[in-house]
Amino acid sequence: MVSAVFIRQGVGVVGNVISLCLFLSPIPTFKSIWKKGAVEDFSPYPYIVTVLNCALWVYYGLITPNSLLVISINAAGLFIEFIYVALYILYAEKKQRKNACILSLCEIFSYAALVLSCSLIPNPQSWRGVVIGWLCVFINIGMYAVPCVAIYRVCKTKSLAYMPFWLSLACFLNGLCWLAYSLIGFDKYIFTSNGAGLVLGVIQISVIGYYLFKYPQPRDYILPEWLLSKLSKSQNNKIIDEKASGGRKVELSDMVEISIHS
Incomplete structure (x- = not known):
């Protein structure tokens, strides 16, 4: 009989693959930035926030037993998002570069202070996981919610150009997979963040489905x-x-x- 641990590891590996696809989804955006040599109106905030999110999950994995898969995918995501932020800073105009650098430095110092506080205060085990866990939950839900901001523009313009299909699908599948992972060997922080992510993913897919069949969309909306x-x-x-x-x-x-x- 297959053990629950084996099933959880298998689900976690699938979750890693989907999460990696999610981390790699902005590549076309940065390819465009590289070709044009300018960031134009692109915002660095989603990538800077994702850096913090991945760093927090890596730390959470380090202080939580049997969390190797959580550490591995978020370490990979941290590396990828660092590249995105570095490319943004490289091609940004002076004011854009200044704002991105200030926000990045504030994030780095805040994260360092948090880790240092957890390390120096005597016997932090009783609350360290709780603090880091809920911080991960709030930021992770915020990341899942970002694509939903485009729903207003989709409803107003009847165009799905502001809500990429594959990104929304990846968010949905990512939430579903990690929710299943959290239920096998219950982890309330992964469960809460990805449960909310699954709901937000269903909302996005529902909006896409409605406007895809109700209104004409570009023929390359789903496939290039x-x-x-x-x-x-x-x-x-x-x-x-x-x-x-x-x-x-x-x-x-x-x-x-x-x-x-x-």
Whole structure:
């Protein structure tokens, strides 16, 4: 019989993969920043806050038994988010760079003071996990809630451009997976933050589903244009192969369709 510990580890590994996808989701944004050589109107705050969130979860994992998977994914996230913040500072204008640096330094000093306080005060075990745990909960819920801010703009414009499908789906799956992880060997902090995250993810997916079927959206909203073109070309090739193998005539329009999508 499979043990609960083994199942929990398996769920945690899946959660790590989904969380990693979530951490990597801003890559297109920073690729655009790198190409343009400017951050334009992009905000650094989500990435700076995520740095703090990951750092807190790493510390929580270090003081909580059997939390290797929590440590590993948040350590990876911390590294990735540091890169994002560094790239933002590199390409930001003077005022933007100053604000991002000040906020980052305040965050670093606040985190260092918190860890130092927990380390120096005698016998902190009775409350250390509680303080760090609830801080993780509040910041994590805030991260899950960030995409929901776009709902107002979606409702106003009837456009899903402000609510990326894959980011919302990743938030939903991340909350679901880590909620399951927290229930196997109950952890109230992971349970609370990801339970709330799951609810917020359901709200986002529901909004996307409603506006996706109610109002016309760009054809590349879910799949990128290059993949759509490739799929379209593949489908046209299939039609031609079926016609040829069946002894039917291949029309010139079939060949033109392929050349258009090539």
